[in-house]
Amino acid sequence: MAKRELPKHVYRQRNGIYFQRRGWASQKFQSEFGTAEFWREYAGILSQKDMPRRVVSRNFGALIDDYRKSPRYRNLKPRTGLDYDKHLDFFRNIMGEANPAKMQRKDVIRLRDSNADKAYFANYSLRVLRVLMEHCVDLGWRDSNPARGVPELKSQKKKQREPWPEQLLDAYRAACPLDTRERLVMELCVGTGQRIGDVLNMRWSNIEDGAVWVRQSKTSKELWVPILPELQAALDVASKHSVFILTNALGANRWSYRGASASVRAVRERIGALNYDIHSWRYNAACELLEAGCGDDLIAAVTGQSPAMVQHYTRKVRQRIRAVQAQQMRTEQKHF
Incomplete structure (x- = not known):
């Protein structure tokens, strides 16, 4: 045209x-x-x-404001939105008055490399900037996205998360009486195999017929997970003054992730379990199910994980089990 x-x-x-x-x-x-x-x-x-018109200054501050009104931002999961906000505020602080139409690929790379000592932050900032500049293109402020195709920094390989050893789980239970929030959050995580965010969102009304109903926030999957005896014992003595199973110190509202993480970390420090965190309890659930003889489909019926994630969470236990089977077969063959 x-x-x-x-x-x-x-x-x-x-x-x-x-x-x-x-x-x-x-x-x-x-x-x-x-x-x-x-x-x-x-x-x-x-x-x-x-009619009086307001001229919108085409700077990063205005771009961020407009992006936060868009469906692209409003449809983010709550936790993801909080993570995005940290980086959006970071962009506003360092280049709020700059014109996004003038940003070039070299500027994106320079911004990424300025945080090279914090690879995770640098890479997450790059992902958010890529989305933000795509919104800039949608507004017609520029023709192309300078952040598209810019590679992330290679970070040092993280230590793979593992399930808590049985002796540390025993030590945790010994350090936390049955009627404490620290004990209840552990029994819920291990007993249901759910992410900590979904555990903190659980309500008393979700418990039905000896099981807890879960709607996973990340996948939207609905699961009905029977309650184990260890978890039931903790639930029996828990306070029921709130709609939430896990509450804040006042017992009036949901326990925040930050509060739960800090309380659990204090226990981990006391018992020497700093190498194992809240998220490792989900590994415990998957591995205990595997050791009980459950196939991947049965494990997924509890945890709601994809087949690939079931394999990932149970990889070390799975290797040990299969190695024992292989060596037994090897021994039997020699004595046949």
């Missing part, structure tokens, strides 16, 4: 057609050019000529 075919102040961008006029906010047309709907949109924009 040639420019001369378009009406005054209307321009074609790579991702659509926009009304762009000095002193006016840029607006993207929702209808195809040439349709009756398009011309109604165009007339509606021009009819605002006598």
Whole structure:
């Protein structure tokens, strides 16, 4: 479509057609050019000529504000949204007045490398910036995303998470009386095999017919998980003054992740279990199910994990079990 075919102040961008006029906010047309709907949109924009207009400064501050109003941001999971907010605020602080249309690939790489000593932060910032600049393209402020294709930093390989050894689980139980929140959160994590976020969201109304109903926040899967005796003992003595099973210190609302993590860490320090954290309890659940003879489908029925994640969580225990079987077969063959 040639420019001369378009009406005054209307321009074609790579991702659509926009009304762009000095002193006016840029607006993207929702209808195809040439349709009756398009011309109604165009007339509606021009009819605002006598109305006071707010000129939007095309800087990162305005881009971030607009992004936070978009479905792309509003549809993020709550925990992901909190993580994004940290990096969005970081961008606002360091380049809030800068024009995102002038950002180049070299600038993205320079920003990434300025945090090379914090590889996780640098890589997460890059992911958020990539999304933010894609929104900038959608607004018609620029034609391409300079963060697309920029590789993440290679970080040192993290120590793989493992399930708590049995002796440390025993030590944890010994350090935390049955009626404490620290004991209850552990029994819920180990007993149900769920992520800590889903455990903290559990309500008393979720318990039904000797099991707990779970709707996983990450996958939206619905699971009905029977309650183990160890967990039932902790539930029997827990306070029921709130709708949530795990509550804050006042017993009035849900226990926060930060509060639960800090309380559990204090116990881990006392018993020498700093190498094992809250998330490792999900590994315990999967591994205990495997050791009990459950196949991957039965493990997934409790944890809600994909086949690949079941394999990942149980890889070391699975290797030990199969190695024992292999050596037994080897020994039997020699004495046949």
